[in-house]
Amino acid sequence: MQIVQSIDALRQTLAGRGRPAFVPTMGNLHEGHLSLVRHAREHGDITVASIFVNRLQFLPHEDFDSYPRTFEADCATLQAQGCDVVFAPKEQDLYPQPQTFKLQPNPALADILEGHFRPGFFTGVCTVVMKLFACVFGTAGGGVAVFGKKDYQQLLVIRHMVQQFALPVQIIGVDTERAADGLALSSRNAYLNAEQRAQALALHKQLQWLAHQVRTSGQPLAQSEAQAMQRLADLGWQPDYLTVRQRGNLLPPAQGDASQTPLVALGAAKLGTTRLIDNLEF
Known part of the structure; x- marks a missing residue:
């Protein structure tokens, strides 16, 4: 398994290796994430997972600074699951300058439910996902991205984004992984x-x-x-x-x-x- 940090290094690593299957994460991985990786392996030529805690989707009072970061354990777990590439940019790698261009999703879908209680959340999600898609799929001309259904509204927003921009990315939604007693893994x-x-x-x-x-x-x-x-x-x-x-x-x-x-x-x-x-x- 290769671990790369910069966008250029990622593109060089993926060049000529077929159709990527991509799992974006914020790290602190659990069985739910690993289920996504296993699904990804079935749908692409090379499996890529990203680990990046995206500041843009946290409100000022939320847990960006305290969000669990377990990078070494995450990489060991991903390697055991057969992941081929981990893209782990630092903030300055993904946002080398302030991200003043942001993607505004349809308010009818994005400003209700989670978007109502977390204003701007889906702007941050769409902006980082669009950028990650550009990084991962740019050299291949498209591929597959896998998301969990636990974040149900997020999955719909991303599906609509891909449709509206005619992105050459197939979005696969995977059922929520649960603990033995039924609690959704998070x-x-x-x-x-x-x-x-x-x-x-x-x-x-x-x-x-x-x-x-x-x-x-x-x-x-x-x-x-x-x-x-x-x-x-x-x-x-x-x-x-x-x-x-x-x-x-x-x-x-x-x-x-x-x-x-x-x-x-x-x-x-x-x-x-x-x-x-x-x-x-x-």
């Missing part, structure tokens, strides 16, 4: 203490309850969502949203269609100081 789970870890599955359970309510109760969707929010708050959480949306565009289902339309329940909530997200397609 780098931020490391922030949970033992008591919080035992309570953390409540978010997924409330999404399951909400999905069941929508399919079976016949009551207004807003009422079921409000009940799910209150049920989670009663357990000591601070919910931002628990909601049901259409899978393809994250718009609310039309009144009366909630029992038939392909839907996804999405939730974000704080447990202590740790903000967790999860979703459930149904």
Whole structure:
């Protein structure tokens, strides 16, 4: 496995080696990331993972400085999974000058849910992903990029970005990896203490309850969502949203269609100081 830092070194490394399959990460890797790498190996000629904590997608009060960084362990894990190349730029490598050109996604998709509670988040995500795509796929003329469905809205935003710009990149979404008890794997789970870890599955359970309510109760969707929010708050959480949306565009289902339309329940909530997200397609 090769580890490269500069954009030029990455392009030289990838030149003439076929179609890249790319997994962008911020490091602190867990089994969810490794699942993405395994999927990537099935879809390209050379497997590339990036490790870069992207400042542009953190709000001023968020955990950029404290975000877990475990570079040596990450590289050892990636090598064991058969990753061919790790692109690990420093901030000055990827942003050698202030990134004044930024990609603004469609507000109808990007300013709701996560974008509402984290303003500018998807601008930062799209800007860094577009730049990483240029670095990884520039010499090959295209390839495959693999993302997890745990970040459901992010996956949709990136799919729309690729479509709108006619990028020669196939986006593959991979189902969320979960712990044995059902908790969605996340780098931020490391922030949970033992008591919080035992309570953390409540978010997924409330999404399951909400999905069941929508399919079976016949009551207004807003009422079921409000009940799910209150049920989670009663357990000591601070919910931002628990909601049901259409899978393809994250718009609310039309009144009366909630029992038939392909839907996804999405939730974000704080447990202590740790903000967790999860979703459930149904």
